[in-house]
Amino acid sequence: MSVSNTEPNLQNNRIGALRTLKHYLTIFLTFLLTVGGFLYGQEIPVKTETKIIITDTLEKSPSLETDTLSLNFKSFLTETNERVKDTVKSDTLIPVKEVLADVVEYYGEDYVYLDRKENKVYMYNKAYIIYEDMRIDAGLIILDYNKNEVYAKGIDSAGDYRQRPVFIQGSNKVEPDSIRYNFNSKKALVFNSRTEQNGFNVISEVTKKVNDSVIYLRNVRFTTSKNIDDPEYYFYTRKAKFIPKKKIVTGLTNMYIADVPTPVGLPFAYFPLTEDRTSGFIIPSFGENNSRGFFFQNGGYYFAISDYLDISAMGDYYTNGSYALRGESSYVMRYKFRGNVSVRFENLIDGERGFPGFSQSSIYNIRWTHTQDAKSSPSSRFSASVNLGSSKYFTESINQTNNASALVNTLSSSVSYSKTFEGDPQVNFTIAATHSQNTQTQQISMSLPNLNASVSRIYPFAPKDGTKKGIIENINFQYNLTAENRIQTTDSLFFKPEMFHNAQVGAQHSIPLTTNFKVLKYLSASLGSNYRETWMLKTTRQYYDENAFNGRGGIVKDTISGFDSYRTYNFSASLGTTVYGLFNFGKDNKIQALRHVMRPTVGYVVNPSFDRYYDEFRIPLTAEEAAGELVQYSRFENTLYGPPGKTYSSSIGLGLSNTLEAKVRNRDTTATEPKKVILLNNLNFSTAYNLAGDSLQWSDLRFSGSIPVVPKLDFNFSGSLDPYALDNNNRKIDVFNIDNGGSLFRLTNANVxxxxxxxxxxxxxxxxxxxxxxxxxxxxxxxxxxxxxxxxxxxxxxxxxxxxxxxxxxxxxxxxxxxxxxxxxxxxxxxxxxxxxxxxxxxxxxxxxxxxxxxxxxxxxxxxxxxxxxxxxxxxxxxxxxxxxxxxxxxxxxxxxxxxxxxxxxxxxxxxxxxxxxxxxxxxxxxxxx
Incomplete structure (x- = not known):
């Protein structure tokens, strides 16, 4: 049952009846009339207004035990022609200010007993009491109106103490053995309390709650163990001050493991309890290294700048002079982007200065990862994945134990921004900076920056409505642009001015023109041509100088600065189809059917010769003889995209793709359809024949495929078959291997x-x-x-x-x-x-x-x-x-x-x-x- 009570005092107060004192009033009025008559006989009476004011004031004391009656007579004069007027002032009752300012709601499952004599309320079994933001649940609750207090404890049944009190005020929750709470002072005294604050479990023998902000504790244990009654470890202190959601400050604190005290202790301790991230020191680990001496590692400071950004700065120090610095930062903007940045630097010293074997080196590593939420900006995107630094960082770092990272042979980076302009046609462009670094050769290739732009396909002859049909309506073209500033350098010159000396700048424009159509209904044909124009800002001029190289003579290569360009084009055609083969074995067999899909293709490509972009010079055999070896070269050699081809080529390409599937009986008897199993996935064959070649016209027959063995297990294979034979010096000759006494093909390489x-x-x-x-x-x-x-x-x-x-x-x-x-x-x-x-x-x-x-x-x-x-x-x-x-x-x-x-x-x-x-x-x- 539930009872709501707003009456704070349940005493049976006795209030006496108001007495009129009539007999005293009669005597007093008789005396006044006698005196008035005597005075009236002596002189003319003055006309005066006579009032009887009776003030009856009842003041209610805190105990409500006495009543006070006050009579006030200002004047009582009589006149023969006027009645006496009696005016009575209304009573005034001043109530006592109530201690309870809100409704008190209480409940007990077995009973709620109101003892009016002792002025107490008893609630038993699954009881609770609610007052303002405070709630207490317990087995037994006693509400004392005399002291304005509530007392709660559990139920002890045959040594089993159950239904311990649960005290909740606001967001704070305490689970003690018993509790006393005063409504007037809002102070609480808690015995054997258990509470949780931001992952900390606090067990206190006695807790005194002074107000909502300060709590004093005595004989306290702090732990993060989930077993509060028997924690595997805890910190013990005799006195502590607890400020909810802020901090715990203690006196002498010792660490206990399995209830055994350890020598780990502090004269005082400070435990932050804030729900938000806060800045603070990162305690380092320490030890001794055989070659570098005593050290401190991974110590520093954590900066909690905001909910969206933090920074941690850490470092190492060794007594031989080696040190390391690291900075880590993470940032996030919900529904927009997130990322992290890491910068690491180490100064390594080996040996003793002035002794053999002494060496000093510096290594570093920079990482940056940035991802953007695809929904934040559908038409533009920025991303970054940076990993660059010293090639030997992961193998020489003194604070790195990552085996897989030490095996990395290539470091790569990419920072890009892409934008799409919707419309017809659609325009896309991407500007990026890339980096690739070989940790074995220490060679670095950078593209800083590069630009890629394209205009989507345009169908100039397509109908406005309906599908495109025929060779004319399917004609389409597009535009692509690639521009790049490429830098080739080494690890030792990275981030130095010398790395930019041999930078190559260039751009390439291409306009592919294609169309596709059907031939004899089942054959898909396509025709195409590609026009490409290449720009660069540096070219090379070569010539022979007999006085060069200290008079020994040689080929001199001069770099010519200035804009230059060349144009190329080619033609292509292809024809393909899809052939299906189905073999049915019947529904009663385990393998019900086999399906073989073949996709043969034939292609033809013509690349004209662009020998007009080539020059030549002669190297004399002797100083007196002008004629000699003729050398051809292109001024576009050693440029970003290389020189155009000077050899005419006309080749036919052949390809065949195979897929083999089976329908087998499903083990699931409730299934209505057979199970599909892939037996052979993408078995591909490809080769080419050079019509313009004078020898070795056939290319190697390349094959690749995948065989699924079980789910998640694929058997992948690839290789090359050469149709030509080798001579005694193991050089390829223009004779088929089968004509040289061998097999049809010669397996040159394979991989599984x-x-x-x-x-x-x-x-x-x-x-x-x-x-x-x-x-x-x-x-x-x-x-x-x-x-x-x-x-x-x-x-x-x-x-x-x-x-x-x-x-x-x-x-x-x-x-x-x-x-x-x-x-x-x-x-x-x-x-x-x-x-x-x-x-x-x-x-x-x-x-x-x-x-x-x-x-x-x-x-x-x-x-x-x-x-x-x-x-x-x-x-x-x-x-x-x-x-x-x-x-x-x-x-x-x-x-x-x-x-x-x-x-x-x-x-x-x-x-x-x-x-x-x-x-x-x-x-x-x-x-x-x-």
């Missing part, structure tokens, strides 16, 4: 690759997607999976930070007698065969394997390794061990075998980001100089 990725979740039909932008290895240029080892993030070491409470509960709360072990596996196999000069050898063959197995609800082990069959050795190998310690996490990564890194990394720390600085990590680096 298998990639397979599957897990236990595939059988549960559950898929998970990972954000590649947050993958450290992918941002460094490597594979986003763990085929070459999992990245150990030494900056925070978090393993389970992305798990929701539901996912963690599903992972850890399992039935051991019916436990499905989660696992995953990635497999990659490749083999390459080479026989272009009768070597008949396997040029490369390797098998890579990576797997993870959850051997227990909180134990995960993994391994990434491989075997090189060519070199007969084990490739880079990594073992991983991860342990979920409920509130803590532990990981150990060990790389015992590897050509680049052989090291190990150990980490143990608290999961919660609030206490992420409480951790211990230890690692052994490989010798970067090897």
């Amino acid at each position: 690759s298998i990639n397979y990725s599957f897990s236990s979740k595939d059988f549960d039909k559950r898929t998970t997607s990972k954000d590649r932008l947050e993958n450290e290895t992918f941002r460094n240029g490597g594979r986003p999976d763990d085929l070459f080892g999992e990245a150990a993030d030494i900056y925070d070491g978090q393993i389970y930070e992305d798990e929701s409470p539901e996912e963690e509960e599903a992972r850890t709360n399992v039935d051991w007698y019916n436990y499905s072990i989660p696992w995953d596996m990635r497999l990659a196999y490749t083999i390459t065969y080479a026989n272009d000069r009768r070597q008949s050898e396997i040029s490369s063959q390797s098998l890579m394997l990576s797997t993870n197995l959850t051997v227990a609800p909180r134990w995960t082990v993994g391994v990434s390794s491989g075997y090189d069959f060519k070199n007969k050795g084990v490739t880079l190998t990594q073992f991983r061990f991860q342990r979920d310690l409920e509130s803590w996490q532990m990981s150990f990564n060990w790389t015992p075998i590897g050509s680049i890194n052989t090291a190990w990394y150990f980490f143990i720390g608290i999961k919660s980001s609030m206490l992420s600085d409480i951790k211990y990590d230890k690692r052994r680096e490989s010798d970067k100089r090897l």
Whole structure:
């Protein structure tokens, strides 16, 4: 039942009846009349207005126990011709100000008892009381009107203390053993309270709530453990001051693990509890390195600039003088864009200055990723993916334990902006800057910037309504523009003025003109021509100078600055069709039907000769003889797009694509249709015949295809077949191999690759997607999976930070007698065969394997390794061990075998980001100089 009561005082107050005092009034009036008569007989009476004012005032004291009656007679004179007027003033009752300013709502499932004698209300079993923004739920609640207090506690039944009080005020929630709350002062006294603040569980023996902003605690435990009654670790302090949603300030604080005190302690502690991100120091880890001495790593400061932008600045320092600086920033604008920026620099010192073996070097790395929401601006888009720096950064970094990143051979970058102008025709343009860097050769190629523009296809003869038919109506053309400023440099000249000295600038315009039509209803034909004009700002002039090179003579190449251009064109035609073959075996067979789809094509291409763009000069055999070797060259050599072709070519291209499918009986008896299975996917053959060639007119027959073995497992293959034979010196001759006593074709090269990725979740039909932008290895240029080892993030070491409470509960709360072990596996196999000069050898063959197995609800082990069959050795190998310690996490990564890194990394720390600085990590680096 529910009772609402606005009467704060339930006392039975006695109010006495108002007395008129008539007998006193009669005597007093008789006395006045006698005196009045005596005075009237002596003189003429004065005419006076006579009033009787009776003031009856009842003042209500806090106890309401006494009544006060006051009579006031100003004048009482009588006249013979006038009646006496009696005026009574109304009573005034001054009520006591009520203590409770709002309705008090209370409830008890078993009973609600109102004791009027003691002025108390008792509520029992699943009781609650609500007053303003305060609510208390408990097994027993006592409301005392005498003290304006409420007392709540649980129900103790046979040693089982249940229905503990739950005190909620605003957004704060406390679960104590018992509580006292005063309505007047709004103070509370809580015993054995339990509350949660921003991931912190606070257990206090005694809590005194002074007001809404300040709470004092005594004998307090702080922990992030979810087991509040028996936490695996906690921080203990005797006195603390708690300001909700802001901070906790304590006195002497010690860390306990399994109720055992540790020497880890502080004279005072400060725990921020703000819900928003706040700036603060990042506590570094420390240790000792055998070659660089004592160090501090990953210490710095975090700047929480706003909800959309943050910056973290960190650094390392070694006592031998080595140091590292890193800056990380993430930004996001919801429904518009997001990205992150990372700049890393390291100054490395090896050995002792002045002694042999001393070396000093600097390495750096810059990363920037920016993605735009496609809905924010459909007609324009800006994106960035930058990864550049020293070629040896990932192999020499003193604070990098990422095996997969160390195996990266190419660093690439791209920053682009594209815009689309809607209309008919549609115009598109993209301006970008690209970068490609080979970490092995340290060669860098940059395009800074490049421009691509195009105008969509225009059909000048198309009808306004209806479909286009015939060769004339399908005639179309478009316009494409490519302009570029290309820079070729090396790692040592990167970001230096010398890198721009050999920059090449050029532009290329192209106008393709095509049409398509049907021939004999089943053949699709197309005709086309392409006009291309190339511009550049630098050309080359060559000549022989007998006095050059200190009189030895030689070919001199001069760079001519200035605008120059050339124009080329070609013609093409193609004819193709699709042939279907169907073989039915009957519905009673397991294989009911086979379907073979073939797509043969024939193409013809003519490339005219543009020898007019070529010049020539002679190299004399002797100084006296003018005639000599004739050398032809084009002034457009060594330009951005190269010279035009000087050789006339006319070739026919042949191609054939095959797909083989089968219809098999479906194992699902409820299915009404057979199951479709792909047996052979895109088996392609292609070759060409040069009509203008005088020898070796046939090109190699190239083939490629894919055979699906099981879902997610494809058998991919490719290769080349040469129809010509080799002579005794293994050189190709103009004789067919079959005419030289061999087979019809000679296999010159082949490649087979298998990639397979599957897990236990595939059988549960559950898929998970990972954000590649947050993958450290992918941002460094490597594979986003763990085929070459999992990245150990030494900056925070978090393993389970992305798990929701539901996912963690599903992972850890399992039935051991019916436990499905989660696992995953990635497999990659490749083999390459080479026989272009009768070597008949396997040029490369390797098998890579990576797997993870959850051997227990909180134990995960993994391994990434491989075997090189060519070199007969084990490739880079990594073992991983991860342990979920409920509130803590532990990981150990060990790389015992590897050509680049052989090291190990150990980490143990608290999961919660609030206490992420409480951790211990230890690692052994490989010798970067090897």
